[in-house]
Amino acid sequence: MKALKIPEATITRLSVYSRFLEAIDKKGIVTISSGEIAEGTGVSPAQVRKDLAYFGEFGTRGVGYNVKDLLKHTLKILGLTNRWSVVVVGAGNLGSALVSYRGFRQRGFDIVGVFDNDLTKIGKKLLDLEVLGTEEIPRVVKEHNVKMGVITAPASAAQDVANILVKSGVKAILNFAPTVLNVPDHVHVRNIDLSTKLEILTFHLGMENEGY
Amino acid sequence: MKALKIPEATITRLSVYSRFLEAIDKKGIVTISSGEIAEGTGVSPAQVRKDLAYFGEFGTRGVGYNVKDLLKHTLKILGLTNRWSVVVVGAGNLGSALVSYRGFRQRGFDIVGVFDNDLTKIGKKLLDLEVLGTEEIPRVVKEHNVKMGVITAPASAAQDVANILVKSGVKAILNFAPTVLNVPDHVHVRNIDLSTKLEILTFHLGMENEGY
DNA sequence: TAGATTGTTAATCGATTAACAATC
DNA sequence: TAGATTGTTAATCGATTAACAATC
Incomplete structure (x- = not known):
């Protein structure tokens, strides 16, 4: 309080x-x-x-x-005394890696759904999870009382995905797409931008050579 | 200056x-x-x-x-007017995903080597790159004038990997292992901790329910 | 010229550090 | 008690914001 x-x-x-x-x-x-x-x-x-x-x-x-x-x-x-159900949207390389990542489970995160709208990916198995079409998101979110979503879709699809997640009732989003998401105030968003992190390093390396 | x-x-x-x-x-x-x-x-x-x-x-x-x-x-x-050669150490799910990630190449990063010390992974192909043993790191780093390394190895191996990278001449490290690396002052390190990012979100979600 | 928008300074805000009284 | 280490306050440091002169 x-x-x-x-x-x-x-x-x-x-x-x-x-x-x-x-x-x-x-x-x-x-x-x-x-x-x-x-x-x-x-x-x-x-x-x-x-x-x-x-x-x-x-x-x-x-x-x-x-x-x-x-x-x-x-x-x-940190809110880790009970477990959290999480959905991952985007079943490309990064999404697949996250679903398989043991570090999440260990800290209390259970990935309960992976989604994609690419027909060649739907139906594929990742560990024990089948990749589902994005139209299934609302159902899975409700069924598992999911509060958190991870976006590993391309930047072009990220906003649409965010909209679906928010509408389904997700309250927090971790976004790997290099784009700024528009969501209502009550939804928490954090971005992880892999390239940006590398660019902080190249900035420093570049500075040492040329100076700014 | x-x-x-x-x-x-x-x-x-x-x-x-x-x-x-x-x-x-x-x-x-x-x-x-x-x-x-x-x-x-x-x-x-x-x-x-x-x-x-x-x-x-x-x-x-x-x-x-x-x-x-x-x-x-x-x-x-940001130092992106010329391209950067990068090595990835750790050919698990995350490492593999990064090697295949097109976003890096697009921003000027060329992954020129993937390494692991797991014999079941060495020799595997990721795109056009063969996974090499970690003993090959110094050679590849020198051959391609690599300044940046990405660590996707488990936390238990991360410090050893960092030591090898530094000794090989790498000047900047992006570390995905949830551990604090010890490196000389002239080497830049940034961490990306995937669980930590989720935990920032659970913290906020938890706060809203219980208050702190 | 009037309107717009930059570049920059000063004011505010917030986070880190230093220092030390409290107390085991 | 003497030594150690916390919890907290005050001082410092740094980053963001507001405001406005410069100027296109």
Whole structure:
């Protein structure tokens, strides 16, 4: 209920801390300090404490944080204490890769549908999922109470896909198409643009040679 | 040569502007204003002008920007006026998808090598590329003057892969493994963490239900 | 000239860092 | 108690926005 605005970077880091804590916990380590978390995740100790402080007091002064405890809290904050059903729209190479990606399942995401409007792809099996036509999206979204959709369709189709997803009741979209989506305010969208990330690197490489 | 620090977000947006301008240019539109660019890319007009102003004066007061001209400038800034050879390490689903991804080639990236240390993957063909053992990385990097590497190996192997890439002379790494890489200061690293992006969305969805 | 839009400065906003009192 | 580390406040740093003079 707090009206406190939390920086997006804080949430991103929380995800990183969470994964780091999982690894630490697996090693059997019980207690960890903000300095050690910082060391392991490449941020500053003050940053770690500040990020956590948005959500509560999870540590013990003079001691540090209980690993299992803090891990649970970070997962709770990220909304990962229950599983999420996800649909993927676009069964090309990237879409297929995501459906097969074990990392998602491990963090609580269940891909319950893959869709395409390319007839040569419909009916294909990806793991245990059959690629369905996009007209099936509303049914699957309703049946599995899907809140999240991933768009791996080409840029030219992305907006149409987004419209279908929104109309079906999806509340959050992860968009891999290099295009800006128009959605209602209540729908969350994040873009992952693979080329853009490479271009940040070429920018820096180019700068070193020529300078700007 | 300017010592001016440019925000990473500016570079990301420049990449978005650049792609938007390509689309606008294809429509045959000659002139565009900061307001129209802003409208098309989801930022503020002041932001657009500020971002561009880091690099020069590309517009004409009272008129706007010449589309072709500005497109050229943004490509130049991003280092996309010549092509980049890239290697991909990790020939799993994601690696395979990236090799086949046409978006890279279109923006000036040529994937010249795919590597894995899994014997069942070595020798497989991805498009016209044969998957090679990781011991071949140094040779290919040198032969093609590769400056950029993409890591799509599992987290457990990512640091080893990074070491090999750095030793081979790679200067920039795009890392898909959910782990923090240790590399020398002169090597640029960016992470793309697919789960983290989903977790930002679940965070927001969770917040709406329970509040934080 | 009048209208439009840039480039740039100053004001605002927000995020990170430093420092330290609280406390185990 | 002495040493350590958190939680939090204040200071700093950086990025975005608003406003407007310059100028086409």
